[in-house]
Amino acid sequence: MSESARIVNAITGETVATKVSFFTSLEDFKGFVSHRWCIPSDQLLVLLPFGHKLKISTFKECLRNNAVDHYEFYVYDRRLFSAVNNPSGDLTSELQKSKAQDLLSSYVKGSTTGDQSAFLKPINSPLVDTDLKLQDLSYRTITSLLTTNLGWLSALEIDVHYFRSLIQDCISQIIEILQCLSICEQYLNLYCYDVENLYNSNVDFLDQLLQNGLSSNWKPCYENVLGNLEGLEGPLQQYVNEDLLQQNETTLQTLDHQVNTKLKNIKKKLDVNAKFRGLINGEIQTIRSNFTPSGTKDKLDVTMQQRFDELVEETRAKSREILEQDPSEFTETNIEEVKTFLSKIKSEVAAKLFTIAKSLYAQTESLQELKLKLQEKTIVAFGQIAYIQVETLALKKLLLEDCNKDLELYQNYELEFAQIEDLPMIYGLYLIEKYRRESWFLQLLSHCVLLSTDIKQISETEISCRKRWTKNFGNIASIFCRDENDFADMESFDKLFLGGIANLQGSCQEQIQELKKALADTLLIIEVYLERISNLDVPKDVSEVLMQNLSEAKNFRIVSNQTFQKQEYAAPNSNQLNGYKARIKKLETLLHETKISDPGHWPSGILHASHFKPFHNNVSTVSSKITLNNSGNLDPKGNVNVVKVLEMENELKRSKLRLEELQLESKAKEEKLSEAHTKLSDLELERNAFKETMQNLNIELSRLTNQEQEQQKELIKRQAFYQDQLEGIVKENKNLLKELELCKGKYFEQEEVNKKGEQELGKVKDIHNAEKRRLEETSKKLSDDNIMLQKQVERLQQELAELRETQVEKRDEATSPQISEEKDYIALKEFSQTIESEMFEIFTSDVFILENIGLLLLLDDNKQFQIKRVKGLRKAMNQSVLDDSIHVAQSSDISVKSPVYHSIRATHEEIKPLANLERHQLLIEDINKLYAGKLFQIAVIKRFKDIESLAKKLTKENKKKREMLDKIQNEKMTLKNFQVGDLALFLPTRKNNSPMESSASSLNSSFSSVDLSSPPLSEVAPMHTLSKEKSKKNSKQPWAAFTAFDNTTRYFLKDDNEITKGKDWFVGRITSLEQFTADTNGNNSYNLEKNAVWFQISADVISCQD
CATH class of the missing domain: 3.10.20.90 (Phosphatidylinositol 3-kinase Catalytic Subunit; Chain A, domain 1)
Structure with a gap:
């Protein structure tokens, strides 16, 4: 298998x-x-x-x-x-989609985004753009048109089959993705189910501990039971630490609350996870309903595919039939038929084929887009599943580690409390075991006494025996036996027992008397203990267990291989007696059942003989029929009839059972037969329904055929309009090429602007750093000078007051010193005004810098300085960059927009002529607010960081545009004016083609989205005459480059390495290009018109169809 x-x-x-x-x-x-x-x-x-x-x-x-x-x-x-997200929808759909696209592009091989297409769109037949005039049709023109159209037909056929294959693959892949999403959901449910089972087991275990726990009932047992039970050394309370138990009870209560809290929290989280799983289930059901492909379109695609294959085969067969004709066979009638055929292809066939191809192309694109969206949704669902699994894993870890440890500790505490309740039984068992051991030792001593008695008797017998032997044979044995009365072996054996056998017996007798007394005392203690237990609140099972063990201890006997004449404590075992009695009752019951079942023990009657049978308990040697014959009330003939009746009754029962089985079997077959009739009727109904459906489909097909003919007429009318549109598209393409060149120029200009901007940004940074350092130094210097000046002003004011008091008395004497002090004060005042002016100029310069970089100084609601970004502020400034040599003039003050600056400037101008020290201090404090908390430095640095990030962003965008332009430039296919390094499409030509009549040959080939991995379609080779086959062997079919807009210049391929062998077409990059003029036979190997210009080119294969 x-x-x-x-x-x-x-x-x-x-x-x-x-x-x-x-x-x-x-x-x-x-x-x-x-x-x-x-x-x-x-x-x-x-x-x-x-x-x-x-x-x-x-x-x-x-x-x-x-x-x-x-x-x-x-x-x-x-x-x-890895795109973990909460199923409740914390993240936006755009962010989720972006993460899913990043993961797809990073980890999925061959994935494409929604803006990229894996194949090109098919194009229409070149015959649509050809003007079919009868006077212009010749043999060369017809063969050129038909050959070009066959090439387009083959390419379009490959496209259609490729699209159809893609559609089927895409549908099956979408179904598999949906199935895998459901499997992943089932995996999550199993994982969560295991954790929920773990939680339930913890809850059940806690419930068992609570039901069987004794933490709340230990005190009554301790006080009422242990306090009233006396042991060998006093009450049983002495064996229990009450303080430790109370501490454990408090700890257990705290632990119980802790475990319950943890389990409740885990239950809430499990409920939340279950809710999330419900959301994911609903989302998966929505995805399944939205992304499951419809089966109706697939049936329509099959019909379109069949119709397409029929049209292609008819057109190809007719075209090859015309191409196989000789030029001599082309008469005016034949040319007219060919023109009719070409017109039909142009007006009807090409439109149908192109419509089917476009439909399949659109369906392929839609399915690819549907699959991509499904993949994005699937990754988002994977992230939600991962989120739930991570949360569940944390709960599982919490259950396995924290909760299990707490429950184990809980169980240990409960075991300690359970020992209090078990203590009375354990102590009772201890007393009984003590009694059993004393009984064992007493029995052992009794065996020792019996053993010593036996040894003494054996020794005495041996001594008498030896004395008799010595008496009888001693005289003669003295010859070879020196000491016939030697008892050394017996003496050495007697030394094995310390003190001898006699002393051993005496010591054992003394210990036996002591042990009997101790054994009686122990038994008394046990009986009193059991009596008190029965009167206390102790389960009856405890008393029964202790009584059972005491009974076994009393009946305990030492098992020995020796048999002694005297045995103590030979009382029979009550359990053994009870067992014997139960076995006897069981045997009596079995004997009674045997008698009842034996007819020989029945009373006299119809089926039982009244005479005595001496062997009725023996095994009968005859059958039951002979037993029936022994009845005293029935004759032998009647007994035979009875036997026959019994046999017939048995046969009747067997027949009834067989009849019932046959009836059941017949009923089952009837049910199967009715089911078969039902299926047959259903099939008949389905056949009728299919027949009716086929009739309706035929009617619909005829209607669609009529509608298609009307649409074809409408398409013929629109053909001219489409031709004009095509010309407009060509012009638009040319304009787009020009715009592309302009974009390239603008791109390079933008790069130069970015470089200049980076250089200017560096300069501005240097200026900002220098200005920042100068500002910090000046601010520090001004603050120090301000403090010093304030101290000097206060000192001078004090001295001035003192001088004014003594001015009247010492006016004449102090005239000259007063004049000198006033001069110093004036100089100091002028120096302070200079420093104040410089501070204001620095403040003005910094505000001007802020506005040059788009920042405005304002006041907030709390009258505190704040710097905000204002768009368009920089445009209104007179200059953008301040150098160290620039001084802010009155004209620059007008351009400053900050209301804070104008307010401080007005204050500065008002206090210039004033000597109020407080106003000057307020001015300096207002200026210092700009630098307090590094407000100015932080704003400037943040602004320059924004500019730097913007520059990086522009650089990155320019890099992407450059890569896109390079990619477009490398993948662009040239259609005219070929140069070395251009990409071109190469197609085979016919030897007898006229260069002017086959001008649109390359345009007639469809090279969109060809499946390069699939083999070319098999074509039936045309039948030629023997002469034609020979001529084909002697000549080689030339290849030419595809030209769409140049009808005069020819580009023929130089195929020295036979790169075109076995190919229908290929895309290559031109490596060399050589120009020729068809002025001589040597330069006109392709039978071109005289003086026609043509090129011979070499190319490397980039893409082809083998």
Whole structure:
């Protein structure tokens, strides 16, 4: 049996078929999957159907199990679960979509975004743009048009088959992705189910502890039971630490509250996770309903595909039939028929084929876009599943670590309290065990006494025996036996017992008397103990257990192989007697049942003989029929009839059972037959329904055919309009090329502007740093000078007051010193005004700098300085950059927009002529507010950081535009004026084509979205005559470059290395280009018109169809 397996990629929907037996271990299997889809082995998550995770043991079971012939494995990339998000919707949909797109582009091989297309759009037939005039049609023109149209037809056929294959693959992949999403949801449910079971087990265990716990009932047991029970050394309370138990009770109450709180919190989180799982389930159901492809379109696509194949085959067969004709066979009638055929292709066939191709192309694009959106939704769902799994994992860790430790500690405390209730029984068992050990020792001493008595008797017998032997044979034995009365062996044996056998017996007798007294005292203590237990609030089971153990202790006997004449305590075991009695009752019951079942023990009657049977208990040697014959009330003939009646009754019962079985079997067959009739009628109804449906479809098809003919007429009218539109599109393409060149110029200009901006930004940074340092130094210097000046002013004011008091008395004497002090004061005042002016100029310069970089100094609601970004502020300034040599003039003050500056400036101008020290101090404090808390420095630095980030952003955008331009430039296909390095499309030509009549040959080929991996469609080679085949062998078919807008110049391929062998077309990059003029036979190898200009080019193959 084959062990096939299907591996599904959960994000792309791709499937791989393989066999499980190919892999020896799970690591080999993961290595294969990792190599197939470029997923690291440590990032693989493999799930089985119903959400079970693939483990090593599971994979080994798959290898061993031959009963299952099909396995399914669903492969997930763990990196796609990294977009963790809350299912409640904390993140916006745009942010989720952006994260999903980043993950797709990073980790999924071959993924494309919504703005990119994996294939090109098909184009219409070149015959649509050709003017078919009868007078212009010749053999060369017809063959050129038909050859070009066949090339377009082959390309379009490849496109259609490729689109159809893509559609089917995309639908199956979407279905697989939806299935994998459901499997992942089942995996999450299983994971959460395990954690919920773990939580329930913890709750059940806590409930058991609460139900069986004794933490609240230990005090009554301690006071009422242990306090009233007396042991060997006093009450049993002495064996229990009451303070420790009270402490444990308090600790247990706290622990109970703690465990309950934890379990309640975990339950809330589990409920939240369950709610989240419900949200994810609803979201997955919504995704399934929105993204499941419809089956109706697939049936329509099959119909379109069949119609397309029919039109292609008809057109290709007719075209090849015309091409196989000789030029001599082209008469005016034939040319007229060919013109009719070409007109039909132009007006009807080409439109139908192009419409089908466009429809399939649009459907392919829509399915690709649908799959991409599904992948994004799937990754978002993966993130939500990962969020729930992480939360559940934290709960599982909390249950396994914290809750289990708390419950284990809870159980240990409860065991300590349970020991209090068990203490009376344990102590009672201890007393009984003490009694048993004393009884054992007493029995052991009794055995020792008996043993010593036996040894004494044996020794005495041996001594008498030896004396008799010596008496009888001693005289003669003295010859070879020196001491016949030697008892050394007996003396050595007697020394083994310390003090001898006689002393051993005496000491044992003394200890036996003491042990009997101690054993009686112990038994008395036990009986008193049991009596008190029965009177206290102790379970009856305890008393019963203790009584049972005491009875066993009393009946305890030492098992010995020796048999002694005297045995003490030979009382029979009550349990053994009870067992014997129960067994006797059981045997009596069995004997009674045997008698009842034996007819020989019945009273005299119809079926029993009245005479005595001496052997009725023996096994009968005759059958039951002979027993019936022994009846005293029935004759032998009647007994035979009875036997026959019994046999007939048995046969009748068997027949009834067989009849019932046959009836059941007949009923089952009737039910199957009715089901078959029902299915037959259903099939008949379905056949009628299908027949009616086919009739309706035929009617609909005829209606659609008529509608299509009307649409074709309408399309013929619009053909001229479309031609004009096509010309407009060509012009628009030319304009776009020009705009592209302009964009390139603007791009380079923008780069130069960015470089200049970076240089200016560096200069501004240097100026800002220098200005900042100068500002800090000046501010520090001004603050120090201000403090010094204030001290000097206060000192001078005090001295001035003192001088005024003594001015009248010493006016004449102090005239000269007073004059000198007034001069010093005036100089100091002028110096202070100078410093104040410089501070104001620095303040003005800094405000001007702020506004030059777009920042405005304002006051907030609390009258505190604040600096805000104002758009358009910089445009109103007279200059943008301040140098160290620039001084702020009166004209610059007018351009400053800050109301704070104008307010401080007005204050500065008002106090110039005043000598009020407080006003000057307020002015300086207002100026210092700009620098307090580094407000000015922070605002400038933040502004320059914004400018720097903007410059980086522009640089990054310019880099992307440059890469896009380079990519467009490299992938652009040239259609005229070829140069070395251009990409061109190369197609085969016919030897007898006229260069002027085949001007649009390259335009007739469709090269959009060709599946380069698929083999070309097989074509039936045309039938030629023998002469034609020979001429083809002697000549080689030339190839030419595709030209769409140049009808005069020809570009022929120089194929020295036979790169065109086995190809229908190829795209190549031109490596060399050589110009020729067809003025001589040597320069006109392609039969061009005389003096025609043509080029011979060499190219490297970039893309082709083998």
